[in-house]
Amino acid sequence: MPEEDNRRRRGRVVAGVVAAGAALAITATALVWSRGVNASDETPDEKVSVSTVAIARTDLSTNRTFDGTLGYGTPRAVKAGREGVITWLPDGGLTVDRGEPLYQVNDEPVPLFLGAPPLYRRITGRNLTGRDVAMVAKNLQALGYEIGEQPGAGEQVPQPDPETPEKAEPSASPTPITRTAWVTVRDGEGVLTDALTAAITRWQRDQGLTDDGVLEVGDLAVLPGAVRVESVAVQVGDAATGDLMSVTQTAKVVTVQAPVGEADTLKPGDEVTLRMPDGTETPGEIGEISTVAQQPEGAAPGTPQQLSVTVTISDPKAAGKLDGGGVEVRVEGETRAGVLAVPVTALLALREGGYAVQLPDGRLLAVATGMFSGGMVEVSGDGVTEGLQVVTTS
Template sequence: MDPKHDAPTEFIPRVPDPPVRRRGTRWLAVALVVAVLTVGSGIVATRHWADARPVAGDPEVVATTPIVRRDLSTTRTLPGSIGYGPARPLAGHLAATVTWLPRAGTTVKRGGQLFRADDRPVVLFYGSIPMYRDIAGPNLVGRDVRVVADNLRALGYPVGRQPSPGERVTPRSPARNSTDGDDRATGAAGAAAAPHRVRSGEGVLTPALVVAIKRWQTDLGVPATGTIPVGHVEVASGAVRVDAVTGQPGDPAETPLMSVTSVRKVITVGAELTDAASIKRGDRVEVGLPDDRKVPARVVSVGRDLVVSDSGIASGPPLLTVTVAVDKPQAIADLDSGEVQVHVTGRTAVDVLVAPVEALVALREGGYAVQAPGGLVAVRTGMFADGWVEITGDGLTEGTEVVVPA
């Protein structure tokens, strides 16, 4: 064996570079490339977002409105209708037979004939108390006598001087007519009663008034007795319009003969109790007419009796009738009927600072604020009406600009 070749040779394996080192180097290179790409992408993305954003320093446009000082009021709108108001039945008050009745639509004024009974006219007088007894007997005192005196004077008949409140008069019972045995007064003095002190609103059947009655009766075409039997005069607050005739000739005069209304056109409103409770006679209202005009008006009466709603809904609430008269009757003279809107003013705040409701900002801790030039200002709110709100707050005055949605 050749020692040179046969001698065992020590094998020293070549140790390669640690794989971790080579792998780390390779991943490091990859990481550098990714980093470069990432940074590059980041630069591009950054530029992209920068282009989409508003340019710093551009002012933001907002809308503002000044705080103003004015009156606020809550208004309710109720439906109404044009007409002559509610009709009321009219019946006679004497035992007689009806011999004539007027036509529907007829207007009867002071001194006019409402109907005829036993072929004698039953006349209309104006007043606030019905004729509940015969007007007969010297110095008869009462408010019904005052109705007779006032109406005859208005019709042009001299009634002489009427005793003033506080004066004393001695009424006498009417003397019986001894020739025919009836109870009609002859004008002669009967038995004297206790002296009576005339009160405000009362009239006295003086000799001059008796003469006026006789003259009126002569012109009327009836016996001039100087007395007025009960039932020969009917009393209303003013002229009446015959709405419908329910009787006919031959009927007893003491039955309902017709229904009458006022001659003045009015607005009739059916108001629920919650609305009617705050409406009073004399209250000012505004009426919206069918032609879009708005006219001033006032409440002339508020009914006391509940009526069933005529809306056709069986479960509808009962209503109170409120009657409204426009200030200028000619405004509705050409409208025989029609639906209107009645605007009733409720609570009112006078001369207060107000802002549009949309100017209010709700605070997280509760309450409201407005955005003024110096920042948010907490406010106390009062009445809300018609899109406005009453506000008070530190530094807020008339003319202060507040932000509203654009």
């Protein structure tokens, strides 16, 4: 009895709406269709509208496209490092590189040094050791100053220890004798040698600063790299307190706000194709991906949160003279040409495992699934042919 066989087969089917997500995984959720597949043969309260669609031969691709914005990346604030009055500020758009003044306090320039950490203590005292000393040494060397030989990691250097003076014998000189402390240089640390102190003094003289070989907190602005002044927050004559300006990196980049689920599938170093504002295409690469998810500004409640993704432009000249504009970012994926495909809503998840499509006469046709893309799924198997009509939900 063909009709009875069809009813038995339909009774084994759990129809699921199969979603192709970012990981292209199939979720076979139990959902009984209303076309008489209920094993108890009862009429469901709600009926699902169904129709038929032809199996199509098409190209499927997992390429993804995001909307990006050309610019200089996320601005960061620059705060004053010492008290005083602002006597000079750069104009917006100015690029400031290593050794150049970023602003002036009390008519003294505050030059930009690159690296880390910022100055957090006075740089003075023979053989003072630390990462801040290494930062100063690297910058002076990059500016062309001779800093002499630096002790390597693991070496020990003597430092005066004023905390533990030895008292002289009564018969000796009344001048106290200062003990010497030996400090081991750790990886990444520099040492304030006599040669480095002399280099600081020469640099100060060239800058028109007090040439005493001592660096105070706030004498330098220390940032990861050269910067472009985005905007200034104070005026000449204001007190040097709080945020002075916002700066960005100097290279143009593309910034994308991507939904968390999609951003999680991106990795730094992934190659992309950028369609620039003038319509030309140029290669790029995924750079920094933020770790803080936020809702888009002005978005309605419930809008999916997004992560900020920075995309570097392989050829900086590709942006031309533009400082802003919309950019299409295409992430290349896998492409399968000329495959047979149906809408994912045509798939039936079989209770015993696997998938099938249903023909208009009620028969089930087992299929193997392949790539999912744009609401379509690749199918293959015996009897699966182009133009064959199958049932789908709508």
